[in-house]
Amino acid sequence: MHEVVVPPGTREVALTFEEVPGETSQPRVGPVVVGIPGGAATKVADGTAGFTLQASGDFQVTGTNGDAASSSGGSDSGTNPDSGGDAAAGSGTTAELGTTADSGTTAAGASGEAAGVTATGSDASATGASATATSTQPNPITDWVRFFGGGYGHRTGMSQRGAEGLGRLGVPYRDILAHYYPGAQLVKRGTADTGQQVRVGLSLDENGVQSSAPQPRLMWVVDVPDGAVLEGATAQSLPAGSYRVTFDTTVGFRWQSLTTGGPVVELHGKPTAAGSTTEQLDLVIPQGKTAQLHYPQTTCDPSSDHAFRGCRDYEGRLEFEAPKAIAGSNAGITVRNKVNLFDYLVGVVPHESPASWSVEALKAQAVAARTYAARQNFGLTTNLVDSTYDQVFYGRYSDKTYRPKIEQVVKATDAQVLMYNGVLISANFTAGNGGYVASNREAFADGTGEPEPYLRGREDRFVLRDGTAITPEFYDYNGTRYEDTYFRWRRDVSRTVIEKLWPEIGTLQSIEAVERNPDSMTPRVIRISGTAGQVDVLARVFRSRVGLPSAFLLPDKLYPRQFPDVTTGDLAQDVNRAYQAGLVDGDLWARFYPNETLTRGAFAKMIVEALERLKGGPLAADQVPAFPDVKPDQAFYLYIVKAYTAGIISGYPDGTFGYEKPIKRQEAALILQRAFKLPSQPETFPDVPDNSDFAGAIGAVSAAGIMKGISTTRFAPGDPMMRAMAAAVAVRGFEYCWAGNCQP
Numbered sequence: 001m002h003e004v005v006v007p008p009g010t011r012e013v014a015l016t017f018e019e020v021p022g023e024t025s026q027p028r029v030g031p032v033v034v035g036i037p038g039g040a041a042t043k044v045a046d047g048t049a050g051f052t053l054q055a056s057g058d059f060q061v062t063g064t065n066g067d068a069a070s071s072s073g074g075s076d077s078g079t080n081p082d083s084g085g086d087a088a089a090g091s092g093t094t095a096e097l098g099t100t101a102d103s104g105t106t107a108a109g110a111s112g113e114a115a116g117v118t119a120t121g122s123d124a125s126a127t128g129a130s131a132t133a134t135s136t137q138p139n140p141i142t143d144w145v146r147f148f149g150g151g152y153g154h155r156t157g158m159s160q161r162g163a164e165g166l167g168r169l170g171v172p173y174r175d176i177l178a179h180y181y182p183g184a185q186l187v188k189r190g191t192a193d194t195g196q197q198v199r200v201g202l203s204l205d206e207n208g209v210q211s212s213a214p215q216p217r218l219m220w221v222v223d224v225p226d227g228a229v230l231e232g233a234t235a236q237s238l239p240a241g242s243y244r245v246t247f248d249t250t251v252g253f254r255w256q257s258l259t260t261g262g263p264v265v266e267l268h269g270k271p272t273a274a275g276s277t278t279e280q281l282d283l284v285i286p287q288g289k290t291a292q293l294h295y296p297q298t299t300c301d302p303s304s305d306h307a308f309r310g311c312r313d314y315e316g317r318l319e320f321e322a323p324k325a326i327a328g329s330n331a332g333i334t335v336r337n338k339v340n341l342f343d344y345l346v347g348v349v350p351h352e353s354p355a356s357w358s359v360e361a362l363k364a365q366a367v368a369a370r371t372y373a374a375r376q377n378f379g380l381t382t383n384l385v386d387s388t389y390d391q392v393f394y395g396r397y398s399d400k401t402y403r404p405k406i407e408q409v410v411k412a413t414d415a416q417v418l419m420y421n422g423v424l425i426s427a428n429f430t431a432g433n434g435g436y437v438a439s440n441r442e443a444f445a446d447g448t449g450e451p452e453p454y455l456r457g458r459e460d461r462f463v464l465r466d467g468t469a470i471t472p473e474f475y476d477y478n479g480t481r482y483e484d485t486y487f488r489w490r491r492d493v494s495r496t497v498i499e500k501l502w503p504e505i506g507t508l509q510s511i512e513a514v515e516r517n518p519d520s521m522t523p524r525v526i527r528i529s530g531t532a533g534q535v536d537v538l539a540r541v542f543r544s545r546v547g548l549p550s551a552f553l554l555p556d557k558l559y560p561r562q563f564p565d566v567t568t569g570d571l572a573q574d575v576n577r578a579y580q581a582g583l584v585d586g587d588l589w590a591r592f593y594p595n596e597t598l599t600r601g602a603f604a605k606m607i608v609e610a611l612e613r614l615k616g617g618p619l620a621a622d623q624v625p626a627f628p629d630v631k632p633d634q635a636f637y638l639y640i641v642k643a644y645t646a647g648i649i650s651g652y653p654d655g656t657f658g659y660e661k662p663i664k665r666q667e668a669a670l671i672l673q674r675a676f677k678l679p680s681q682p683e684t685f686p687d688v689p690d691n692s693d694f695a696g697a698i699g700a701v702s703a704a705g706i707m708k709g710i711s712t713t714r715f716a717p718g719d720p721m722m723r724a725m726a727a728a729v730a731v732r733g734f735e736y737c738w739a740g741n742c743q744p
Contacts, residue, residue, distance in 0.1 A: 138494070139738070140613050141581045141731075145493045145511065145559045148590060150434020151550040152486040154443035154540070155522070156455050157181065157428035158368055160353050160361070161484035162472035166462060167358030168482060169470075173413070176364040179462055179472075180437075181418055181454045184425050186367065189374070189415040193342035199319070199379035200344065202335045203387045204295065210387035214321075216332025220245040221258070221294035222318070223311075227286035230255070232269035232279070239263055247322035247333050253281045272321060282338075283318040290315055290396050293335065312395035315339050337386075337395065341378065344393065345369055345410045346403070351392040352429070355402035362409045371417040371427035420454055428455065432486045434552045435460050435471050435588070436521045442551075446538055447517065447524035457520025474588070488588055489549050495559075498528065501545055506532030511559040513539070523553055554590040563592040566724070574728035581734060583609045584727045594724035597662040601636035603721070604649060606730040607675045608639045611646070614737050620645050627657035634659065648674045662720035666694040668729060669707055669717075673697040676733050676742050678704055685715035692717070704741070706732045 138144060151159075158180035166176050174186060189196075201214030226240045232253070242258040243265075252268030269279030285291050290313035294300055300311035316339035322332065345366055349355075353365045369391055376384045386393040397403055418425045428440065437460050439451035451457070463469050470477055473484040495508050508530050513523035523539040543551040555564045561579045563586055566572050575594060578584045583606050586592045612618055619642040630640050640657060643649045648671055651657045663671075666688075672678070673696075680696025681703040688698055698715055701707035707729045709715040736742070 141560075141577055141735075143495050144582075145495055145498060145508075146561065146580070146582055147491045147493065147546075147548055147553060147558065148488070148555075148561075148585075149491075149548065149550055149553045150436075150486070150488050150588075151430070151432045151552045152489075153430035153432070153550060154428070155430050155433040155436070155438035155520075155550055155552060156440050156443035157426075157430060157437075158364065159431075159433045159437070159460065159473060160365065160429055161432040161486070162460060162462075163361040163364045164353070164357045165470075165472040165475065165482045165484070167361030167364075168480060169464065169477065171360060171462070171464075173360045173363035173367065176360060177367055177418060180364075180429075181420075181425060181427070182456075184418040184420045184454045186416055187419050189417055191415060193345065193370070193410065193414050194340050196341035196378060197380065198339055198341050198344040198373060199384065200337045200339070200393050201379070201383055201385045202293075202337070203385035203389065210385075210389060212385060212389040213383050214334040214336060214385065216322075216334045218246065218332055220320070220333060220335065222255075222283065223292035223294070224283070225286060225289040225291060227289065228291065229284040230265065230267055230281060231284055232267050232281040234267065236265060236267055238265060238283070245320065245333065247279075247320075249324045252279065253320060253322070253333075269320070269322070277324045278321055279324065281320045283320070285315060285317065291318060293318065293395075313398065314395045315343055336379075337393075341370065341373070342410060342414075343396070344373070346406050347393045347395060347397045348391045349409060350397055350399070350402060350406050351394055355399065355406055359405070359409060362406070363413050365429070366410050366413045367416050367418060368427040368429050370413070370415075371424060372429075374417050375424040375426060420452075425454055426452060432473055432484045432550075433460055434487055434550065435473060436552065438520050438522045438552070439517070442517060442520060442522045442524065443540065447515075447522070447540075457517050457522060459519075459521075486549055491548055492582075493546060498546070499530070502528050502530075502535055502537075504533055505530030505535060508559070510557075513553060513556045513558065516556065522551060523556075526553075526558070555586075563590060563594075565591045566594050569594070569724070571724040571728045574731055575724050577735075578606075578727040578731035581610075581613065581731055583613075583730045583734065584723075592723065592727075594722065594727075596723050597720040598723045598726045599659065600649075600657065600661050600663045600667070601630075601634070601640060601659045603663040603668060603671065603726055604643045605636050605639040606726060607648060607671060607733070608642050610730050610734040610737075611675055614734060614742070618642070625651065625657065627651055627655065627659070629656045629659045643671075643675075646675075663726065664717065665707075665715065665719050665721050665725075666692070666698065666717035668721050668726065669701045670694055670697040672706055672729060672733055673700045676704075676706070676737055678706075683715070685709055685717075686713055688715050688717055701729070701733075704733075704736055706736055 140146075152161075158177070163176050163180070166179070167173075177184070177186060203211045203213065203215055221242065221244055223242050224238055224240055228238045228240070230236045230238050230253075238255065239257075239262075241262060243255040244258060246254050246256070248254060251266040253266070255263075255265040255267075257263050267281060269281035272278045272280045283291060292300075292311050292313050294311045314337045316337060319336040319338055321334045321336070348369045349362055349366050352369060353362055355362070372391060373379070373384060376382050376390065378384065384390050397406060418427055426440065428443070430443075437456075437458050439447075439457035440455040441447055441449050441451045442457060460472060461469050462472050464477070468477060473482075474487045475482055498508050498511070499505065505528055508528070510527075510529045512527050512529075513525070514527045514536070515524040516522065517524060526537050526539050526542040528535050528537065528542075537545075539551040539553070542548075543553075555562065557564075559580075560576065562576045563579060566575045566579075571594070575584070575592065579586075579592070584592070608619060621638060621641045623645040624641055625644040627640070630637060636659070640649065640659075649657070670693075673680070678697075678700035681699035683695050683699035683702060685698065685702075688695055692698075694717060698707075698717065702709070702715075710719075
């Protein structure tokens with residue numbers, strides 16, 4: 001997962017989505033651009049090899065695979081600190097996953113000889129790749145903050161993605177619930193779901209922004225079915241049709257037909273409570289039918305199934321409430337849907353977890369959702385809203401493919417709730433936790449104090465029946481591989497965004513997690529330092545203000561970034577500059593392993609990353625090499641295609657690329673020369689023969705200060721390159737060109 005936040009005031013940004021060569025003629029990963037308040041998409045243009053989208057303001061980009069799983073439910077919401085659950089963040093895969101971005105290590109003893117390399121064979125003749133920086137480009141080393149983290153949402157309670165991971169392995173929902181709410185008991189209430197009423201407030205405002213309470217509107221539009229009745233101070237039948245609903249203290253609720261010459265019904269409601277000045281009028285919907293409620297600022301699209309479709313279908317009752325104001329005025333009207341618990345859960349479950357997921361994961365979701373609603377007294381005496389502030393509910397769930405499945409899921413768990421010591425638990429759930437569960441104190445408070453016993457921070461590890469311990473969101477078990485889209489994510493944020501959020505710091509100098517819970521690995525306090533001072537911010541507040549998927553941030557040194565295992569040594573500064581520039585990544589826990597060897601595939605990625613940052617856009621990928629050891633499902637496939645297209649790599653005489661082979665120092669020198677278009681230079685190392693195919697390249701990178709010998713008299717051309725040195729030469733090459741030394 002990779003997201004970007006542009007500097008405030010940026011008027012337009014162009015994004016280019018590329019296809020995966022050799023696999024499809026269209027982008028395999030379809031983009032979804034989600035506007036952040038203040039920005040809006042303005043143009044989308046499709047093309048064969050990808051497409052470009054132009055957007056203004058702040059934006060984020062995620063990918064979905066466009067199948068039934070992503071179209072049948074799953075919201076990308078869930079940043080609200082007091083929400084019951086973070087709706088599962090879609091169901092597709094994303095274009096970039098941090099978990100596989102930099103995994104190219106090899107055993108130190110692996111063979112690295114490129115026997116028979118000639119000027120026309122391996123990494124010899126260069127066609128070069130232009131990479132000239134412009135002064136208007138932001139420097140990725142200093143001007144951008146790249147956040148790396150895991151999970152999506154508050155990360156406490158049940159991980160929806162983790163539940164799905166366990167469900168795919170056949171783990172029963174009872175065991176899933178016992179794992180995520182340890183110590184809680186699964187019990188059955190005395191009232192069946194169909195006999196329990198739920199009252200849900202409609203919380204979207206005029207702009208589609210969700211809230212923690214029902215939001216009033218001056219006007220609603222309702223499509224009423226046959227047989228509907230209005231119940232207020234008196235009861236009155238209402239002819240079928242479309243009505244505009246307003247309120248006037250003189251006449252009460254006015255239902256005006258949108259059909260020319262149609263009826264107008266004026267009816268006062270009844271007080272919501274003794275002595276109340278608020279009137280309530282109910283639209284009673286006949287059993288088996290629905291009323292369609294329209295949102296005035298949007299266009300109705302019944303084929304859509306998301307929060308901003310423009311209209312929703314409701315069963316049961318719609319309760320319209322309006323306060324009495326100055327006589328003759330039109331006051332705002334709030335709406336609640338009163339429906340039985342069964343129908344409510346059938347609507348909630350597929351919008352909190354995609355309906356295509358495993359039955360056991362969906363059962364676990366149903367129990368958690370029922371428990372959450374029960375603890376809220378089903379909204380009968382408290383506010384229970386239809387967004388991620390509580391639980392996502394868009395009215396009647398009408399998907400013909402998945403509704404029968406969801407109905408069976410809810411029926412199979414009828415009336416089941418979770419309790420601890422005889423009390424309903426806080427059944428919080430989150431889209432994903434990144435491998436560590438946060439405590440409820442970390443998710444919703446300041447991280448101190450005693451958490452609920454069933455919501456403690458801990459590593460998310462599940463022991464299967466055969467004794468194998470797995471991470472539910474990320475595993476490869478008996479041929480089944482599962483990886484949550486948000487298990488690891490990256491987000492680039494302009495430095496000026498941070499400076500505007502906390503202007504008291506002046507110019508940003510550093511961001512660091514100064515306190516971290518060792519049980520949950522969750523940062524508690526983030527320190528932001530600048531030229532004018534520093535501020536300490538709760539991690540969950542920092543996450544919310546910056547707009548990050550979660551507060552699970554790695555490593556401690558967030559800006560400038562520093563690998564926890566690269567803090568000392570001659571190359572430490574180079575490696576961490578490469579990390580800050582986005583040329584290299586670590587493993588799942590932000591470790592770099594500097595002293596391991598690097599594969600040729602991983603080195604190709606580093607150099608392509610450097611060139612794309614210098615160029616300010618992606619390299620072409622229109623020439624697919626015929627390397628038998630390079631396949632589309634490999635982590636570095638696209639980088640190798642780009643490097644091949646640019647003439648940076650050419651492979652071995654036997655036709656292979658050597659994807660898993662260690663990159664030799666002489667090979668790295670030649671790739672660097674080609675990438676940065678360096679003229680050949682005489683070399684001075686005694687261990688490099690003058691007639692070597694690599695001599696000119698070694699002389700070139702040495703003269704440019706990009707790559708040095710292991711001593712003043714030895715280059716060790718055939719030795720494998722360690723990861724630390726590879727990162728160092730990549731960032732040195734980048735900086736050499738950034739300074740204007742690259743040929744145009």
